[in-house]
Amino acid sequence: MKFITATSAGLAAALALTGCSSPSQLTFVHMTDSQFGFYDYDLEYQRYKNAIALINSDNDKDEPVFMIMTGDMVNIPTAEHNADFIVASNELKIPYYVVPGNHDINAKAEAIELYHNSFGKDYYTFDQDDFRIIVINTNLWKYPQARTAEFDQWFEQALANAKEDGKNIIVAGHSPIFLKDVNEPEDPYYNIEPNKRMEILNLFKKYGVILYVGGHSHTRIDNEWEGIRFLHAENTSTNFDNRPYGFRMVYIKDGVVSDKFVPVNQ
Ligand SMILES: [Fe+2]
Known part of the structure; x- marks a missing residue:
């Protein structure tokens, strides 16, 4: 499955129709920080490929409808490293979003251009049934820069649109x-x-x-604030809390969020 760029939202919507979710139910894969090259590029690349194969085999019959990769695909971004990530991810049978x-990206113009x-796009939205997923670039908040004001404006508008659309x-x-x-x-870093x-949390709350x-x-982070869940998954590069390598399967049903750890060949 080719990955869905921000510019092919129409295609994403069409693919969504082939998914297994029914309204107000969603199962997806939460992958993060494959970060090829953190310690050992080849090992981390292979471990990520193992994770992709595991998602495709879907041994527990979870039937996730997409994978979202929440950043740091590679340790040092180059066209070649990014291409490695895309080639490995294109083996997925389901759509994926990054x-x-x-x-992957910072305040340097050339890094943004490479990304x-x-x-x-580094921020965009996509829909899956009656869910809207708003993909954001948190670098613009962590390291405020010229593009931050425009991003802020876009973010609140994206939230308002999603609410208005009943998502x-x-x-x-x-x-x-x-x-x-x-x-x-x-x-300073995290x-x-x-x-x-x-300001961000109050927007989350305002728009639901x-x-x-x-x-x-x-x-691993599992927080809750004002009924909103905040989940950070284990990854396939390195886990500082000694959690095993892996990813998360996330389930949402009738507004209730739950998730399951899926270990990847260590
Ligand atoms: Fe990071």
């Missing part, structure tokens, strides 16, 4: 909005600074976001 991580050339809203980003406590101070964090999925922490 989120920009801090390793756009490899993967398409269940999922936001997919890379950095944790917060790591453990909604009132925690800013960490979370979003408190003022911006509350049900779930945020992300990566970056290299630890």
